Amino acid sequence: MVRILAFYRSIKSKIAFYPTLFALSGLLFALLMMYLEKRGMSDYLVEHAPLFVVNSGDTALTILSACITGLISMMVFSFSMVMVLLNQAASDYSPRLLPGLISDYRHQIILGIYISSILYCIFVLFSIQPTGDKYQIPGFSVLLGILATVISIYAFIYFIHNISETIQITNIMEKIFNNASTRLNILLERETSMNWNFPDSHGWTAYSSDKSGYFQDFSGRDLLAFSKKNNTFLEVLPIKGTFVLKGTPVFRSKEKLSEEAVKELLENFHLSRKELVTSNYVLAFKQITEVVVKAMSPGINDPGTALNAIDYLSELIRLRMLKSDESFVSDSGQDYVKMRAVSFEELLYQINAALRKYCCGDIVVVQKLGYMYLALLKQKVLRPSYHDVLEKEAKRLLTDAKVAMTNEADLETLNLLAKKLPLQF
Incomplete structure (x- = not known):
């Protein structure tokens, strides 16, 4: 099951996912209309609703040719705009943002509308056959081709509006935040059902991965069923998002397992060559x-x-302070599978280390970070030690900022900020 979900997530993130689906639907709809035309649909409409039928063969050929040309031009322009968006996001913000922008389903759907309309118009154009001095005209199908072109024009207008909003960094960060907060809330809900009675795993047998890749996810349901079937407990060793080399231990089992059982269990681990926020909130x-x-x-x-x-960032840290560094898969009051996560101390250190390196020379940004720590110290936490971590990182930030700044007014601001936290440095 986990491999099916991983495959679905992988293809869904591709820019050609929705366009391919729409292209197939446009092709199938064109074939359906050609079949209905042979069954006399246009002839019936000529008698009962002639307004909806194009009777002139030359007019139909001209209209469809113009529609196809215009649609191809719009599609090329739209693809160019997407490439400009990706290039600007990579150069101005971060290359890590590209997977989220490429997987935007709205852009994919609009491109799919273009492609499906083009294929439909092309096949309808092929179905116009000369019969003597006249054409065998699929009149109603031509009208639908015109309507598809009109829909594509409105889709193009929406695309211009949407692309102008997507390129804004605020909207990009909002999407990242929403994905990460959704993932964190799911994990927090799972922790309410934990019993925290997992046995000590020291001395258990470790088993290694048979391939390399980023550890993305695993099927908790399948691991739970495996544990109960083999009367054992499991501990997942790598942290989600870390790169696992072939031969690196990925889990430990209380009971020794056969080669067939190990192979079966490894199939439930999803290793990928890329990272997604939806499966790993740390990436956010x-x-x-x-x-x-x-x-x-x-x-x-x-x-x-x-x-x-x-x-x-401060809102995500607030959510993370409500979560434990470990999680479990439980059933009937017993924890069977233990999972590791990036510890709060390590996560905050990695964040603060980068910010201290590049932001300590700007008093406005340092002051913003200081007030962030001040606000977080007043928030509810799962463990009291999280407050100690916050104070430690705040002190490191102000210490580095004091070294980087020489202006007396800036130093006085730092001293006032340290008193509010309160810190001694």
């Missing part, structure tokens, strides 16, 4: 942090974007 922290770093680089120099990104 990386992406938003990279947006802040890129915005503070001398080539971009956009502190306003950095300040907005810090707001999204």
Whole structure:
């Protein structure tokens, strides 16, 4: 099951996914209309509703040719706009944002409307056959081709509107935040059913991966069924999003397993060559942090974007403070599978290390980060140690900022900020 879901996620993220589906639907609809035309549909409409039928063969050929030409031009322009969008996002923000932009279903659907309309018009054009001095005209099909072109024009107008909004960094970060917060809320709901009675895994037998890739996900239901079937407990060793080399241990079992059982279990682990926010919320922290770093680089120099990104980052950190560093798969009051996650301390250190490197010279951004830590220290946490981690990282930030700044007014601002946290540095 996990492989089917992984395959679906993989093809859905491709820019050609929806266009391919729409192209097939346009082709099938054209064949259906050709069949209905042979059954005398246009002749029936000529007698009862002549307004909906194109009678002139030359007119039909001219209209369909113009529609096909215009649709191809719009499609080429739209593809060019998508490429410009991806290039700008990679150069101005972060290359990690590209998978999320490519998988935007709205762009794919609009491109699919173009392609399906083009294929439909082409096949209808082929069905216009000369019979003596006249043409055998699929009149109603021609009218539908005109309507498909009109729909494509409106889709093109919506595409221009949507592409102008998608390129805005605020909307990009909003999408990243929504995906990550959705994933975190799902994990938080699962933690409410945990019993925290997993046995000590020291000394268990470890089993290695038979291939390399980013550890994306696994089927918790299948692992639970496997544990109960083999009367054992399992511990998943790699953290989601980490790169697993072939031969690296990926799980431990309380009971020794046969080669067939190990092979069966490894099939439930999804290793991929790319990372997705929908399956690994930690990637969202990386992406938003990279947006802040890129915005503070001398080539971009956009502190306003950095300040907005810090707001999204602070909300994600607040959600993460409600989650444990470990999670389990349980059934009937017993935890059978243990999973690891990036610890809160390690996650916050990785975020703060990048921000300290590139933001300590800007008092406005440092002040924003300081107030972020101040607000987070007042939030509810799962473990009291999370507050200690926040204070530690806040102190490191202000210490590095004090070294980087020489202006007396900036230093006084840092001192006031340290008193509010409160910190001694």
